[in-house]
Amino acid sequence: MASRKFFSGVNRISVLDSVRTTFAAVAAMLLARVLKLPEYYWAPISAIVVVQSTIPPRTLAWQRFVGTALGAVLGAALTTFFRPIAVVYAAGILLCGMLAGLLRVGGAYRFAGITLSIVLLIPHTRGPWIVSWHRFLEVSLGIAVALVVTTVWPLTKKSV
Numbered sequence: 001m002a003s004r005k006f007f008s009g010v011n012r013i014s015v016l017d018s019v020r021t022t023f024a025a026v027a028a029m030l031l032a033r034v035l036k037l038p039e040y041y042w043a044p045i046s047a048i049v050v051v052q053s054t055i056p057p058r059t060l061a062w063q064r065f066v067g068t069a070l071g072a073v074l075g076a077a078l079t080t081f082f083r084p085i086a087v088v089y090a091a092g093i094l095l096c097g098m099l100a101g102l103l104r105v106g107g108a109y110r111f112a113g114i115t116l117s118i119v120l121l122i123p124h125t126r127g128p129w130i131v132s133w134h135r136f137l138e139v140s141l142g143i144a145v146a147l148v149v150t151t152v153w154p155l156t157k158k159s160v
Contacts, residue, residue: 024149024150027145028046028145029043029044031043039135043138043142047143066108067110067115070096074092075092075118076131078120093113093116093117115136
């Protein structure tokens with residue numbers, strides 16, 4: 001009886017969505033490992049974010065790609081010249097928002113802020129430009145895998 005309640009919310013579309021997301025996450029993880037990316041886990045995280053988005057995958061992928069590039073460059077530049085104190089961090093987050101607005105990619109702001117935070121606030125053993133480049137590659141790989149999966153395997157009402 002308990003198992004019947006557990007499976008009552010599971011339908012064909014939720015199973016297909018779960019399998020598709022799992023496939024994208026694992027494919028991104030394995031590719032990142034094969035490429036020996038140091039923090040490979042950002043690839044599957046990015047794949048999950050794009051595949052599970054409530055907005056169209058291409059729109060979110062573009063926002064995440066641009067935002068990651070913006071945050072990585074700004075984070076590396078700030079880390080090169082300043083210590084990660086609160087005022088530097090505040091200036092970086094503010095600049096991310098202003099640049100995203102100026103470039104008319106407002107949806108990229110959240111991803112720019114996340115990437116800047118990772119590059120600027122987490123201590124790393126490598127130089128800031130290398131860390132930023134790796135982050136950009138790891139996230140971009142996850143985005144690419146997610147776009148391939150959602151293009152080849154779209155979930156529509158026909159999937160049901």
